[in-house]
Amino acid sequence: MRILTQNIDGLHQRAGSTPRKVLELHGSMREVVCTGCHLRSPTAATLERVAAGEEDPRCTTCGGILKLAVVLFGEHLDPATVAQAEKIAQACQLILAVGSSLRVEPAASLCAVAVNTGARLVIINRDPTPYDDLAVAVVREPIGTALPRITAALAEARTANRPAASR
Ligand SMILES: [Zn+2]
Incomplete structure (x- = not known):
């Protein structure tokens, strides 16, 4: 099944x-994806970076913008x-x-x-x-x-x- x-x-x-x-x-909100290099990582790890004081955590590989790995309306x-x-x-x-x-x-x-x-x-x-x-x-x-x-x-x-x- x-x-x-x-x-x-x-x-x-x-x-x-x-x-x-x-x-x-439609993807999963448990992961974030980099809009630059498309690397995926757990959302929890990104939220931990926010909790630790980072205002806008960027991709650790390329510095790109991270977004939830979900398909947004219109995507x-x-x-x-x-x-x-x-x-x-x-x-x-x-x-x-x-x-x-x-x-x-x-x-x-x-x-x-x-x-x-x-x-x-x-x-x-x-x-x-x-x-x-x-x-x-x-x-x-x-x-x-x-x-x-x-x-x-x-x-x-x-x-x-x-x-x-x-x-
Ligand atoms: Zn990246």
Whole structure:
């Protein structure tokens, strides 16, 4: 299983998802990137420099300006990250679109990429999305109530399908 996320807060990893299986389409605020040489480093280290008295910490390698390693409004996504996301979407058999309006591109069109290569799309979102017609199932419910219900039902089905001897 892979997680393609528009979140930048690292909460998927903190919740226990394997970091290498999480692809952050809009970057991560846990890192800063140099606008000069593109070197990445942990945000925490830069914040420590601020706490120690540096007003405007610069890149330690080239002196360039540091910014959070996130895609800001109006900026383009990293082409390599988008290409990787498309590859994952093309290879999957099932894609769950969870808690997204599916109105922000190119993330939203990953649903179409997956469906066009044979995957089944399931959408879980409170409001209608432009991709509802492509989905084999739409759960129109807030994810805070839908996901606990779905995971509980899956756990129950798994228990019911287990051979009696191993129960
Ligand atoms: Zn630099």
